[in-house]
Amino acid sequence: MTFLRKLREIQQRNNSLLCIGLDTDIHKLPEFMFEYGDPVFEYNRRIINATKDLVCAYKINMAFYEVRGESGWYTVHQTLARIPETIVRIADPKRTDIGNSAEQYAHLFMTDYEFDAVTLPPYMGWDSIGPFVKRPSQCGFILTLSSNPGSRDFQYLKVGSKPLYEKVIEKVKTWNKKKNLGLIVGATHPKELRRIRNLAPDLPILIPGIGAQKGDLRSAVRYGVSKRGDLAIINVSRDILYAGVDEKFPQAAREKALQYRAEINKYRKDFPA
Amino acid sequence: MTFLRKLREIQQRNNSLLCIGLDTDIHKLPEFMFEYGDPVFEYNRRIINATKDLVCAYKINMAFYEVRGESGWYTVHQTLARIPETIVRIADPKRTDIGNSAEQYAHLFMTDYEFDAVTLPPYMGWDSIGPFVKRPSQCGFILTLSSNPGSRDFQYLKVGSKPLYEKVIEKVKTWNKKKNLGLIVGATHPKELRRIRNLAPDLPILIPGIGAQKGDLRSAVRYGVSKRGDLAIINVSRDILYAGVDEKFPQAAREKALQYRAEINKYRKDFPA
Numbered sequence: 001m002t003f004l005r006k007l008r009e010i011q012q013r014n015n016s017l018l019c020i021g022l023d024t025d026i027h028k029l030p031e032f033m034f035e036y037g038d039p040v041f042e043y044n045r046r047i048i049n050a051t052k053d054l055v056c057a058y059k060i061n062m063a064f065y066e067v068r069g070e071s072g073w074y075t076v077h078q079t080l081a082r083i084p085e086t087i088v089r090i091a092d093p094k095r096t097d098i099g100n101s102a103e104q105y106a107h108l109f110m111t112d113y114e115f116d117a118v119t120l121p122p123y124m125g126w127d128s129i130g131p132f133v134k135r136p137s138q139c140g141f142i143l144t145l146s147s148n149p150g151s152r153d154f155q156y157l158k159v160g161s162k163p164l165y166e167k168v169i170e171k172v173k174t175w176n177k178k179k180n181l182g183l184i185v186g187a188t189h190p191k192e193l194r195r196i197r198n199l200a201p202d203l204p205i206l207i208p209g210i211g212a213q214k215g216d217l218r219s220a221v222r223y224g225v226s227k228r229g230d231l232a233i234i235n236v237s238r239d240i241l242y243a244g245v246d247e248k249f250p251q252a253a254r255e256k257a258l259q260y261r262a263e264i265n266k267y268r269k270d271f272p273a
Numbered sequence: 274m275t276f277l278r279k280l281r282e283i284q285q286r287n288n289s290l291l292c293i294g295l296d297t298d299i300h301k302l303p304e305f306m307f308e309y310g311d312p313v314f315e316y317n318r319r320i321i322n323a324t325k326d327l328v329c330a331y332k333i334n335m336a337f338y339e340v341r342g343e344s345g346w347y348t349v350h351q352t353l354a355r356i357p358e359t360i361v362r363i364a365d366p367k368r369t370d371i372g373n374s375a376e377q378y379a380h381l382f383m384t385d386y387e388f389d390a391v392t393l394p395p396y397m398g399w400d401s402i403g404p405f406v407k408r409p410s411q412c413g414f415i416l417t418l419s420s421n422p423g424s425r426d427f428q429y430l431k432v433g434s435k436p437l438y439e440k441v442i443e444k445v446k447t448w449n450k451k452k453n454l455g456l457i458v459g460a461t462h463p464k465e466l467r468r469i470r471n472l473a474p475d476l477p478i479l480i481p482g483i484g485a486q487k488g489d490l491r492s493a494v495r496y497g498v499s500k501r502g503d504l505a506i507i508n509v510s511r512d513i514l515y516a517g518v519d520e521k522f523p524q525a526a527r528e529k530a531l532q533y534r535a536e537i538n539k540y541r542k543d544f545p546a
Contacts, residue, residue, distance in 0.1 A: 023373075023374070025373075025377075061370070061374055063370055063374040063375075063377035063378050063381075064374070064377055066377070066378070066381055067377040067378070067380050067381045067385070069346050069350075069381070069385065070343040070344070070346045070347055071343070073342050073343045073346070074343055077342075092370075093368065094368055094369070094370050095366065095367055095368035096367070097334070097336055097365075097367050098419055098420060098421035098423070099421055099486075100296075100298075101296070101334055101336040101337070102336075104298075104336035104337055104339070104340040105336050105339070105340070107340055108336075108339055108340045108342070112340070112342065121394050121396050121397075122396065122426075122427060123394050123395065123396050123416060123419075123427055123428065124394075124416070124419045124421060124423050124424065124426075125419075125421070125422070125423020125424060125425065125426030125427060125428075126423050126426055127421050127422055127423040128419075128421065128423050129423075143396060143397070146371055146396075146397045146398075146401075147371060148371035148372055148397060148398070148400050148401065149398070149400055150371070150397050150398020150399050150400040150401050150402075151397065151398060152398065153395075153397075153398030153399055153444055154395060154396055154398060154437070154440065154441070154444070155396065155398075157432045157437065157440055158432060158433070159430045159431060159432055159437075160431070164427070164430065164432075164437070167427065167430055168427070171426055171427070213372075
């Protein structure tokens, strides 16, 4: 199945554009989780069980796993096994390299761990991207406009009359022979998101920056969706993950996810194609 | 000790600008290495023992370790323990992220593994770089002009009258308050390297692309060194690592490293400040 079809099917089935970011920080877990051999996995397992009918995707931010060294990778493996296979599983490692090194990373994320999608920085160009997106069933989301203050340092530099991030979009469109590339655009840039959706009407757009980063959800939905009202993937991490602090954290996460899904769907209806 | 001082001291002591890239690919190891529990570590250990008086640095390309999942990280840990502490240890993960995620990666590479230096892509700007370079003893090498064909896709785009990679250099210079930033410039771009050294006379420059990638060693040395004849770090990986195929591979690697060091030093003398 192509990536786009998988994404559209789950967005329809769960009536959801919501992606939960499993940025699970071992230092933020409640103390009672440490009764378990792998508290991060146990936390993820409960979050997934409580929310899997409400999301189109889970995104695994590799930083939070890799910081734990060897054992973090084991947690990734275990966590992936608990995500139903109809749901899109996004690796968020934001890394690549040249030639033979890119092949190594691609093997890790796309073959060994078999993620459905991966986040990639653009700076090193096509031969750093290609190894990850050999199969139409697996998507590369190219970092276009990031949600952080540092996005101003380079991404807005004018190349001729266009900002650099638009040159990234132009390249992504020429690279997209297998229709398995997407963009990453932070919800903290609503005006730009609107323009980007016009420039790339058919690309999936992963939109981080909602919740703790204070991106604008209404604009993210209004401007991020395709004409069919889909293909935007709205990521929320901390706000759902840590919605509760006691034994009932899975229910609290579910409540929060329900709220987000409802709010997203309200904005989808307010602004039809 | 500051990073710059450590680098200059070892470049002087070992009379060497050579860095060996430990891009150790388990699939390229000779069969007899598989008698060992961790063949990659055992290979690295022998390479290090055979070359540690000939280099200023070792660079660990994380791709080749991470592809092996949990066990790869253990190999990194073991390998680092075998590098004498006077020698610069460079992590080559080419990754960062925004805010709290960048902090996680920085903790992993700069605190847990305590590398002396790390390679970082520039696209997400200062807040994706800062967390790695809090200490003057640890250096961030910013990807400026990569050695691959894809370097043409974005790095040469004209921003006003200047190519994008020069804007990266301008930013790096303004960020360099602690004098612990450097640049990465592929040896496949000799003309640009010359200009970059003029733009950044005091920054360490990590120069990959020699050997398998066919970068020009003479130009890399001639144009990459500072006025004092140092601060260039010339990386060679496969050409030294796999110089031999039988039990004598450490001696073969040593021979090759001796040749590289001699050739580099010849070019250093041919073109004094």
